[in-house]
Amino acid sequence: MTPKILKVRDLTTRFFTDAGQVNAVSGLNFDLGQGEVLAVVGESGSGKSVTGLSLMDLIEAPGEITDGEIWFRSPQLADELGGQKEKEKEVVDGEYVNVRAVSPAIRQSLCGTEFGMIFQDPGAAFNPSLTVGEQIAEAVECNKRLDRGDTYGLLDLIRDILSPKSSFVSSESYERAIELLDRVDIPDPIDRVDEYPHQFSGGMLQRAMVAQALASDPTVLIADEPTTGLDVTIQAGIVDLLRELRVETGMSILIITHNLGVVSEIADRTAVMYAGELFEVGPTPQVFERPANPYTDGLLGSLPDFDDPNARIEPIPGNVPNLLAHEMPSGCSFADRCPKATEECAEINPPLEDLTEGDDHRVACLHAETTRRVAELSVESPIRADSRVDSGVTNE
Ligand SMILES: Nc1ncnc2c1ncn2[C@@H]1O[C@H](COP(=O)(O)OP(=O)(O)OP(=O)(O)O)[C@@H](O)[C@H]1O
Numbered sequence: 001m002t003p004k005i006l007k008v009r010d011l012t013t014r015f016f017t018d019a020g021q022v023n024a025v026s027g028l029n030f031d032l033g034q035g036e037v038l039a040v041v042g043e044s045g046s047g048k049s050v051t052g053l054s055l056m057d058l059i060e061a062p063g064e065i066t067d068g069e070i071w072f073r074s075p076q077l078a079d080e081l082g083g084q085k086e087k088e089k090e091v092v093d094g095e096y097v098n099v100r101a102v103s104p105a106i107r108q109s110l111c112g113t114e115f116g117m118i119f120q121d122p123g124a125a126f127n128p129s130l131t132v133g134e135q136i137a138e139a140v141e142c143n144k145r146l147d148r149g150d151t152y153g154l155l156d157l158i159r160d161i162l163s164p165k166s167s168f169v170s171s172e173s174y175e176r177a178i179e180l181l182d183r184v185d186i187p188d189p190i191d192r193v194d195e196y197p198h199q200f201s202g203g204m205l206q207r208a209m210v211a212q213a214l215a216s217d218p219t220v221l222i223a224d225e226p227t228t229g230l231d232v233t234i235q236a237g238i239v240d241l242l243r244e245l246r247v248e249t250g251m252s253i254l255i256i257t258h259n260l261g262v263v264s265e266i267a268d269r270t271a272v273m274y275a276g277e278l279f280e281v282g283p284t285p286q287v288f289e290r291p292a293n294p295y296t297d298g299l300l301g302s303l304p305d306f307d308d309p310n311a312r313i314e315p316i317p318g319n320v321p322n323l324l325a326h327e328m329p330s331g332c333s334f335a336d337r338c339p340k341a342t343e344e345c346a347e348i349n350p351p352l353e354d355l356t357e358g359d360d361h362r363v364a365c366l367h368a369e370t371t372r373r374v375a376e377l378s379v380e381s382p383i384r385a386d387s388r389v390d391s392g393v394t395n396e
């Protein structure tokens with residue numbers, strides 16, 4: 001099995017708004033393998049973007065990561081930090097470093113150089129008054145400084161205000177920006193590097209954002225809806241680009257998307273989120289063909305099927321719950337929309353459990369044939385449990 005690059009444990013992010021506490025992400029547990037593509041799917045408002053931003057350490061007030069650990073595999077840093085005995089256990093575990101527990105300076109450097117992010121709206125991510133090249137070169141420059149441990153101080157700020165197109169960007173960084181534009185297949189990069197964002201088409205701007213994210217040569221790329229709003233052929237081009245980059249660089253990709261065609265094409269594993277929680281995660285073919293959570297089943301039926309555009313789309317009845325803490329149900333948050341819900345679903349919030357031994361398919365549902373349930377049933381009634389194991393495998 002491939003080693004894990006990220007191990008996310010109990011990740012919890014809240015927004016403390018005037019209307020109350022918003023439980024945007026609650027107790028997420030998942031791993032990202034080295035060189036793996038993990039897709040995160042779920043209806044609007046289920047916490048996908050907040051998950052990505054939390055990993056990048058980009059949650060801003062009134063939001064806050066209130067709990068959890070993000071273990072990043074970095075043997076070298078683990079070695080360097082391992083000496084700090086008293087804090088060692090929460091900071092270092094073997095080759096892994098807990099990004100949440102390191103000092104803010106190390107966290108900034110880690111998130112800035114090891115993690116790259118592509119945002120949903122490239123138009124908003126680029127500053128309209130600077131050329132695309134300047135902005136990519138700036139990312140290259142920032143990354144060099146983060147690597148060296150420099151921080152952006154008051155003097156840098158004053159210099160940048162006095163002279164916005166300043167010496168901050170070196171000619172090497174500018175050259176690197178051209179290389180990166182070339183790498184993401186922008187035609188005539190030497191000319192286009194001096195163009196402004198509005199001179200780029202949507203698809204080209206999306207590629208430029210990929211180039212910007214590549215500036216730090218990241219180990220983990222988080223792509224939030226990288227194909228939304230682009231037409232189909234351009235979408236396919238972006239997916240091909242991400243696939244190539246994964247093979248070329250060996251980086252891991254966490255891709256947030258509504259597009260199941262993209263998921264089936266690129267994702268090794270798929271994670272399904274609902275109301276800020278992880279409902280199911282497993283190898284993409286298994287999640288698609290044998291969804292173990294009724295929500296996954298509903299979601300797959302409610303989104304357009306790219307292979308079969310004539311297939312009937314059946315929206316899941318009802319709405320996603322309000323994530324305000326005082327309005328959230330105590331049991332399973334999908335219970336009021338779920339065709340399989342029973343009384344206990346309204347009371348018990350099911351934990352994420354292994355569906356079958358050893359294949360990394362996990363599900364949070366009281367009615368799923370998880371290994372624990374099957375084991376419990378086999379103690380109660382061996383014969384019934386056997387038949388349940390069978391139906392659990394085919395899950396029809
Ligand atoms: N800055 C914020 N302040 C308050 N609440 C927020 C903030 N950002 C996100 N939220 C809330 O967190 C929840 C999760 O939002 P998130 O953007 O992660 O959803 P999503 O799954 O990415 O949805 P979409 O598919 O529409 O992008 C939502 O209820 C949202 O209202």
Ligand code: NI
Binds near residue numbers: 048049050224
């Ligand atoms: Ni989002």
